[in-house]
Amino acid sequence: MTDFLDIHTTSPADLRKIIDDAQAMKQARADRPKGTPDDDQVLAGHMVALIFEKPSTRTRVSFDVGVRQMGGQTMVLSGTDMQLGHGETIADTARVLSRYVDLIMIRTFEEATLLEMAEYATVPVINGLTNRTHPCQIMADVMTFEEFRGPIKGKKVVWSGDGNNVFASFAHAAKQFEFDLTFTGPEPLDPERSLDGLYTIERNPDKAVEGADLVVTDTWVSMHDPQSARERRHNQLRGYQVNADLMAKAKDDSLFMHCLPAHRDDEATSEIMDGPHSVIFDEAENRLHAQKAIMRWCLGV
Ligand code: CP
Numbered sequence: 201m202t203d204f205l206d207i208h209t210t211s212p213a214d215l216r217k218i219i220d221d222a223q224a225m226k227q228a229r230a231d232r233p234k235g236t237p238d239d240d241q242v243l244a245g246h247m248v249a250l251i252f253e254k255p256s257t258r259t260r261v262s263f264d265v266g267v268r269q270m271g272g273q274t275m276v277l278s279g280t281d282m283q284l285g286h287g288e289t290i291a292d293t294a295r296v297l298s299r300y301v302d303l304i305m306i307r308t309f310e311e312a313t314l315l316e317m318a319e320y321a322t323v324p325v326i327n328g329l330t331n332r333t334h335p336c337q338i339m340a341d342v343m344t345f346e347e348f349r350g351p352i353k354g355k356k357v358v359w360s361g362d363g364n365n366v367f368a369s370f371a372h373a374a375k376q377f378e379f380d381l382t383f384t385g386p387e388p389l390d391p392e393r394s395l396d397g398l399y400t401i402e403r404n405p406d407k408a409v410e411g412a413d414l415v416v417t418d419t420w421v422s423m424h425d426p427q428s429a430r431e432r433r434h435n436q437l438r439g440y441q442v443n444a445d446l447m448a449k450a451k452d453d454s455l456f457m458h459c460l461p462a463h464r465d466d467e468a469t470s471e472i473m474d475g476p477h478s479v480i481f482d483e484a485e486n487r488l489h490a491q492k493a494i495m496r497w498c499l500g501v
Pocket of ligand 1: 255256258259337460461
C-alpha cells in the first residue's frame with residue numbers, strides 16, 4: 201500500500217504504470233453507461249473516505265464514481281462537518297479513519313495537513329489538491345495529451361498565467377515525464393522557488409508559445425487567494441489571456457488545456473475553450489480514469 205502525495209515523490213516508472221493502466225481501464229469501459237460496474241471489481245469490499253476542506257465538482261464526483269465503478273463504497277466528508285474542523289488533531293483523525301476505511305483522499309489547504317494525514321494514517325492517502333500541488337489533475341492532463349498526441353516526452357508545454365499549485369504539479373511532471381515546460385506570466389506571480397530548474401521563464405507570451413505542443417492556463421484567482429487580490433491579479437494577468445491571437449502563435453496542432461473551473465473570457469476566451477485546440481472536457485473525463493488507476497496503485501489491487 202502506497203500514498204499518492206505528489207508527482208515528484210512518485211517514481212517515473214510508477215507514474216507511467218498509472219497512466220498506462222488508466223488508458224487500459226478507459227478502453228475497457230468504452231461506450232458503456234457511466235453507472236455500469238467494471239468487469240474487474242477490484243475495490244469490492246473497500247471503503248474510501250473523500251475529505252473536502254475546499255469546494256470541488258470534478259474531484260468529488262470523479263473519485264466517487266470511480267470507486268463505485270470498481271465495486272467499492274465511498275463516504276464524502278466535509279472538513280467543517282468533522283471534528284477535524286473543531287480542534288481534533290489531524291494525527292488523531294488519521295488514526296481513527298484508518299480503523300474504518302481502506303483509503304483516504306483529502307483536499308485541504310496546507311500541505312502540512314496532507315503530510316500529517318499520510319504520516320499517521322495506516323491506509324494510503326491521496327492528495328486531492330493542496331495550496332501547493334494538484335497531482336491528480338496533472339496525471340489526467342498527461343493522460344489526455346498522450347491520448348491525442350502520443351508520448352509527451354520531449355514535447356513543449358507552455359503555462360500562461362499564475363504560477364499556482366496546478367503549475368507546480370506540471371513542473372514536477374515535466375521532470376518525471378521528461379517534457380519541456382515554459383512559464384509565461386508576471387514576475388510577482390512566479391512559481392515558488394522550490395520549482396526552480398524544472399521549467400524556463402519567458403515573460404513575453406507571444407514568444408513563449410512559439411513551437412508549443414500544449415498551452416495551459418488556470419483561473420487567475422485560486423481558491424486559497426484572497427478575493428481582495430482579484431482586481432490586482434486581473435491587471436497583472438490580462439496580457440497572458442489565452443485567446444485566438446496567442447494560440448495562433450503555437451503549433452498548428454497544439455492542444456489547449458484548463459483544469460476547470462474556468463472564468464470564461466478572463467484567463468481564456470470561450471472561442472479557445474470551445475474551439476478545435478481545446479481538450480478541456482477530455483481532461484475532466486480523464487480525472488475519473490487516472491484516479492481509478494491511482495487508487496489501484498495505492499492499494500496494490
Ligand atoms: N480541477 C479540479 O480539481 O476541479 P474541482 O475543483 O471541481 O474538483
